Amino acid sequence: xxxxxxxxxxxxxxxxxxxxxxxxxxxxxxxxxxxxxxxxxxxxxxxxxxxxxxxxxxxxxxxxxxxxxxxxxxxxxxxxxxxxxxxxxxxxxxxxxxxxxxxxxxxxxxxxxxxxxxxxxxxxxxxxxxxxxxxxxxxxxxxxxxxxxxxxxxxxxxxxxxxxxxxxxxxxxxxxxxxxxxxxxxxxxxxxxxxxxxxxxxxxxxxxxxxxxxxxxxxxxxxxxxxxxxxxxxxxxxxxxxxxxxxxxxxxxxxxxx
Numbered sequence: 197x198x199x200x201x202x203x204x205x206x207x208x209x210x211x212x213x214x215x216x217x218x219x220x221x222x223x224x225x226x227x228x229x230x231x232x233x234x235x236x237x238x239x240x241x242x243x244x245x246x247x248x249x250x251x252x253x254x255x256x257x258x259x260x261x262x263x264x265x266x267x268x269x270x271x272x273x274x275x276x277x278x279x280x281x282x283x284x285x286x287x288x289x290x291x292x293x294x295x296x297x298x299x300x301x302x303x304x305x306x307x308x309x310x311x312x313x314x315x316x317x318x319x320x321x322x323x324x325x326x327x328x329x330x331x332x333x334x335x336x337x338x339x340x341x342x343x344x345x346x347x348x349x350x351x352x353x354x355x356x357x358x359x360x361x362x363x364x365x366x367x368x369x370x371x372x373x374x375x376x377x378x379x380x381x382x383x384x385x386x387x388x389x390x391x392x393x394x395x396x397x398x399x400x401x402x403x404x405x406x407x408x409x410x411x412x413x414x415x416x417x418x419x420x421x422x423x424x425x426x427x428x429x430x431x432x433x434x435x436x437x438x439x440x441x442x443x444x445x446x447x448x449x450x451x452x453x454x
Contacts, residue, residue, distance in 0.1 A: 201276075201281075201284045201285045201287065201288065202276045202284070204287075204288035205276075205284075205287050205288045205291055206250075207288070208288050208291045208292045208295060209247065209250070209291065209295075212292070212295040212296070212299060213247055213295055213299065213342050213343055214342065238351050238352050238353055238355065238356070238442065238446075239258065239261045239262050239351070239352045240256075240258050240262065240349055240350060240351040240352065241255065241256040241257070241258030241259045241261075241262055241263075241267075241270075241349070241350055242254075242255075242256045242258070242347065242348065242349040242350075243255045243256065243270065243347075243348050243349075243350075244335070244345055244346070244347055244348075245272070245345070245346050245348060246344065246345055247342075247343055247344055247345070247346070248344060250272055251271070251272075252270060252271060252272070253345070255267035255268070255270045261352075262320075262326065262328075262350060262351075262352045263278065263318060263320055263321065263326070264320050264321025264322060265321060275318075278318045278319050279316055279317070279318055279319075280316065280317035280318070280319070280325055283316035283317055283362070284316075286362045286379065287316070289362075289379035289380060290314055290362065290364050290379045292379070293364050293377065293379045293383065294312045294364060294366075295343075296383070297310075297312075297366055297374075297383065298310065298312075298334065298343060299341060299342070299343075301383070301384075302371075304337070304341040306368075306371060307334050307337050307341065307343065308333075308334050308335065308336075308337065309368055309369045309370070309371050310333070310334075310366050310367065310368050310369070310371065311331050311332060311333040311366075311367050311369075312330075312331070312332050312333075312364065312365070312366060312367075313329070313330065313331050313364070313365040313366075313367060313375075313449060313450060314330055314362070314363065314364045314365065315327060315328065315329055315330065315353075315360060315361065315362075315450070316328055316330060317360070318350075325354075326352045326354045327352070327353050327354045327356075327358075327360060328350045328351065328352060328353070329350070329351040329353045329446060329449065329450070330348065330350055331348065331349050331350075331351070331449070332346045332347070332348040332349075333346060333347050333348075334346050335347045351446075353446050355442075356442060356443045356446050358443065358446055358447060358450070361376075362378075362379060363375075363376040363377055363378055363379075364376075364377050364379060365377065365449075365450055365451070367449075375450065375451050376450070376451065393435045393436065394432060394435065394453060397418075397428065398428055398431070398432050398435075399453060399454070400418065401414060401418075401425060401428050401429065401432065402432060402444065402445070402448055402453060402454055403454050404417065405429070405441055405444070405445065406445045406448070406454055411425045411426055411429075429441075432444065436448075
């Protein structure tokens with residue numbers, strides 16, 4: 197069954213994103229700054245995957261903490277081997293939805309302006325499963341609009357009180373965002389209503405909290421008192437149902453708020 201699930205994922209990549217005319221790859225030094233767009237709220241590692249070869253071009257040392265394995269051992273084969281069987285069986289549906297969005301629902305010019313977010317579970321070397329927040333962003337594409345390289349970040353969010361689900365979110369950089377899409381649903385971005393619980397000022401504060409800024413810093417930047425920022429944060433936590441800042445940031449990432 198596991199071999200069949202892996203084959204289905206590879207078939208999605210092959211059928212929807214076959215690389216026929218690869219362009220010049222993005223240099224590693226040119227993309228590290230993009231990690232700031234992939235907010236991390238816990239132990240994490242990042243990687244660069246080449247879709248022409250299906251090989252990792254770079255893997256960060258964080259795999260040792262998150263998965264208990266060395267970076268050089270982190271391959272696509274290893275990812276499949278460590279993934280929870282239930283999540284592996286759903287991965288081809290999520291990847292099909294992701295590639296349909298990137299290659300058919302948005303313009304070629306916008307491919308590099310979106311990140312794809314969903315969750316799955318991976319087993320640590322110690323035998324325990326970790327809930328992983330998977331965020332991936334295309335960093336280079338071919339002239340015919342196929343994705344060549346992606347930058348991904350895997351964050352261990354096991355410690356957060358977030359209900360696990362198989363839904364997918366598409367988060368835009370100065371583009372509309374779409375979140376919590378069911379993989380088997382018929383997704384039409386033009387008809388998807390985007391709503392948020394938070395005011396514009398509250399979203400500003402959430403983004404600054406995600407950047408690691410303290411109340412005093414945020415207050416200075418927004419020209420208000422720290423007491424006002426604290427009041428906003430209490431209201432934000434109440435609206436979100438979250439107990440703390442890391443849980444709030446992770447939820448906002450999944451919901452496309454930031």
